[in-house]
Amino acid sequence: MTFDVREDGFACLLGSREVLRSLAGAPAFAIARGAPQVKMVRGNFAIDDAPFDEVAPAFARLDGADLLLSAQPGGAPLLRLAIDGEALRVQTLEPGYDRVRVDLAALPGEHVWGGGEQMSYLDLSGRRFPIWTSEPGVGRDKSTELTRLMDEQGMAGGDYWWTNYPQPTFLTSGLWACHLGSSAYSVLDFTCADRHRVEVWEGAFTLEFFAADDLPALVGRLAGRFGRQPPLPDWTIGGAIVGLKDGDNSFARLAAIMEAGSEVSALWCEDWIGIRQTTFGRRLFWDWSWNEARYPALPGRIAELAERGVRFLGYVNPYLANDGSQFAEAQALGYLALRQDSEEVYLVDFGEFDCGVVDFTNPAAMDWFAERVIGREMLDFGLSGWMADFGEYLPVDLRLHDGSDPMLMHNRWPVLWAEANARAVASRGLTGEAVFFMRAGFSGVQAHCPLLWAGDQSVDFTRHDGINTVITAALSAGLVGNAYSHSDVGGYTSLHGNVRTADLMMRWCELGAFSPVMRSHEGNRPDDNLQIDSSPQLLAQFARMSRVHKALAPYVRHLSDEAAATGLPVQRPLFLHYFEEALFAVQDQYLYGADMLVAPVVEADAAARDVILPGDTPWRHLWTGEDFAPGTHTIPAPYGEPPVFYLPASPFAPLFARVRESG
Template sequence: MFFFVLLLLGGLNEVRGEFLSSEECDFQLSYLDTILICHTADRPAVRLGKGEFVAKDHLGNFEINDTVLQVVDLTEYNIISGELGNTFAFFNSEVNIGVNLVVFEDEEKGLYEVKLEFPPEYRVELEGFNRIWLELVADPFEFIYGGGEQFSYLNLRGRVYPIWVREQGVGRNKSSSLTQIMDANSNAGGDYHTTYWPQPSFISSRKFYFESSYSTYHELDFTQSDRHVVYWHINIPTEEEGSACQSCHLTFLVKPSLMEIVQALNPGQPPLPDWVYNGAILGVQGGTDKMLNYLDEAQSQGVEVAGLWIQDWSGKITTEFGTRVFWNWEWNSTWYPVLDELIKDLDKRNIKVTAYITAHLNIDGEVYQNCSQNNYWLTEENGERLLQDFGQFTIGTVDIIRPSPDCNCINVGRGWYKDLMKKNLVNFGFAGWMADFGEYTPTSARSSFADRWWGDQHGEVLHQIFSEEWAALNREVVEESGKLGDIMYWMRSGGIGSKSSQVMSWAGDQTVDWTQSDGLGSSIIAALSLSMSGMGLSHSDIGGYTTIPQLNLTRSKELLLRWAEYAAFTPVMRTHEGNVPEANHQIYSDENTMQQFARLTKIYVALANYTREAVRQNSEESIPVMRPLFLQFPDDPETYLQEYEYMYGDDLLVSPVLDPGVEVWTVYLPLGNSWIHLWSLEEYSEGVVIDIPASLGYPPVFYGAGSTWESLFIQISQDFN
């Protein structure tokens, strides 16, 4: 049962943990033994402030300048009981400002919902205040997970995480020469926290979850030993406005286990289409003849092919970053002749064709030009159409934003774009597509449906939620076409609401290297952090994407095959040629590569029923397919330190090889049961660190002794050794 405790000096000893032994709480918000907020006059839980915010766009890489001009501690508090919930008033009587935290509890769900209100008596003095800080109790030995999709670290403790949707960056390590060069050239280097899918949310190993639904810039500060600080931008409503944002609130969720928290967060994405399990989705391009040649070559070497991904179905252009798709979202019959009939023929062979689309249109294309006079587009602050350089080509962005429920209006641009996608993607016969981008919208952008946002923060909120709106539109296109469960679209950008709209995530544009900050290892952290943020289905580009030959950043054969061998133990195997295909080793580069890749696709297919069950479990039980070890083995302290091993479904432990030139890999086997090595069928004890043979094509994979899938695993071992 939830309870609120008002504690005066000396009253905390019997309920607080050792991590609070150095301070007393004047006010404490707790659930059973989990202390969430501890307030004292000297260490107030809430602060208000003023500041200025500038987010300068560099092709989706934002230079953020968030300047705090004034901070006021709300040192005093009061408790007001009400019929629907309790109000906790934090204020500073000297300057006459304050904020009320109206707390609604759901005892059955273990949930607090907290809404912010700004009482009328403070409105005059609150003018200009637009920042808030909330301090939560921390344990020095606590682990923190989530934050949306992170790439560098699974445990977020010890760092500050700005929550701003953007490109992940190239290199993502300020001490690396690659990142420094990319920063100097185009502000595109990134950092440990830059990500397409950030969320102002986290899970604590103390078995509680925090989430902010405010769609503004946030910072999650996990650098202090005794407090976590959540900071975000707010809008103080005028008296006429009444409330800043009816749909905005904070959430605290406390459960007996981390797994139960994750299940409560995950809405359960729909099951994947059956065709996905037939093999790899081959990323190929270059027109009809090349597509068919690649397919014939792959099948002649035994590659199991579920589908073809032709991102250039609408044509190609050439830029300094490599060949790019012509963002004119209709079939280019010159580039891909007879594609309409070919899709039907391939479907009879159980091979699907998938495509590519964004919410943006190249202004040189016919699709844009035919609708350029219509009021379908995002605009600038001055009312002029928003036109952006996306890297040597200019685009217009469709205003895809859903009107607020109380608007009683229709977004004709959004409706037009849904119809275009139904006609040119669904009805054309594509079985799926990459729904790319969603993170480039500048803060100067404006939607015609401004009633959903707050004054000066309109552009800021629009930027933050655009990717969520893009996900919702794709979901509606598929559902309204009656194709949910048949079509798979995959997306990289997102936010709090995306997990309810997306059917598959992908990790974005990793570099074609071994670096943990942006290479192979980062794609694993991406999947596991998303699993802790409510998204249970994820995969990555096999071999990575970002290629810069001038900096010797090109894909090797070993990297490609190491990535592919771990991808066989993920929900989707999909290749990508990269932005400079000719500079990268490809699965079709030589016969040996093709044969090794073929074997891995057969392993993936052999696991189809096991993977289906894991995907069903995510869909119906909200248990992510790829999950950190500690979710399944919470009583084993060592599992919290393993950031690159993961459970694939209930039974398979996967420890991908992350370094080049190795034949042996070190693996930790959790407490709970003994473990059997998939390739040798040798049994190992629980709770041990072992060195295991890991030659190319044989990633360290184990299953728990006594698994109900043991006969399948033994068969795989026998068939593929």
């Protein structure tokens, strides 16, 4: 990067590319003092600000290699800009100025992607995206009755930008990218076509820039910057992970599911630590050790499963219920975050029960959780993996061990949570073998978390919270360095009479089969909802698609190894390999690697769907072997045969031809 100081202002250049332009009449920077207001109810946040004393320093002068900006020619400097390689360091120079707005240069018609794991929009152009990890909301659409009802109940309805995993990183169709090096609340604003605006609630930060000759190379650079995941172990891609939370009865149900012809790699029982019934549904007891009453003789059961080549998975999160034994242990050791006004433990309301926050800014507390909880209670007990849930709930009014500002630590909390899990796995020499999966994230989570899952979708086909959102989630997260994503087959959230249909279950089984990991979930209200074994039809569909998933394992192994080597995600937007503007907003179908195209059915009661086949060579229909020319086609989609195509010239073509026989 270089500065180009001119009579009427200055510019920042990345090579020959102008990424920032500031003129006296159109300054690129503005600074202010903030007055934040933050309210949290069970991971749902209402955040507002009343900035004052705003100034737009537009006049630049060199100070050695740095640039000083002032509001008037020769005036007192208000902002310092410094170049560090391909990064721009920004620092306010007046006390109390903790709000900075930066306008980056946009090309005419430029499209933008990224923002972490976005659920509603893959193409971010034309919208604002606040960056703040939180519950994603239920409904996420202010025009729907479900969202309205949830907003009335703890601000829980959400909106299009709410996400467990935001990240202040974006890529553009101009083949450059920008990453904000700050964990503060921020906003990526793409509402104006002539600029990309970044708003930051911190007075010192960096803007890192990246450029490449093509989009795959740019995505690879970002993956290298944040940390690539290891290849997925064979067991995760060689069959379905069956999620049951039915106590000891889970084993009999699993046996019946397997006898029906399902290819199963693992049994996932999140209730291995016991349950707590609430008005929300069947919740878990947040004390992270085996609950013998709910799962008698579990060590023997795990050994029996292992003899059949089936792993056992559990559940954990970074909070401790105040009526559990581990809470008392952590409290006695001083490992829980405290109230700001006393030495009392800060308790977080999780909906009819309260929990303490394990303070990961205390190295001893992180070591304790990694070794005492995950290491001894889970890995040594025989678990091969788990859902590492939550991470979004850090309040902004507690006191942390290292004295850090919770407003700056909130977004980083999922990264510390991922680090605790990864440290435990590494301590047993199981990195790349034991797998945990997370929904929460932020910049840098990629270096620790081996697998994402898309969170708690509603059990429906709705535009902003249904089955289709998990495709958008995988594609957006994949562009910023997350190679692997998957979802709860069947969805999770069932409230206010919204329950699974057989149609939804059939279609989600298909989507799961063409994801790197196929895992079912019984949801928050198992007794009210259809399950994969609720009927012969559903069980047959799950079994068939699990066999398809296993048949694709050699190809997914290739994609996983490729991800580790290049940083390219397994699930890819069409435009990653076919860089055409008409494809820039396509988010309901994806490339599965470079050789396969998947167009899941994500609308209710659909017998067919339109499919875009990109490029200039034919694509072969997976189920019939018929070749189709590039273009848009209406493809029949009977249950068990979602629209899937592959390139006939692929070295995996013989494998793909055998997949249709696996059902």
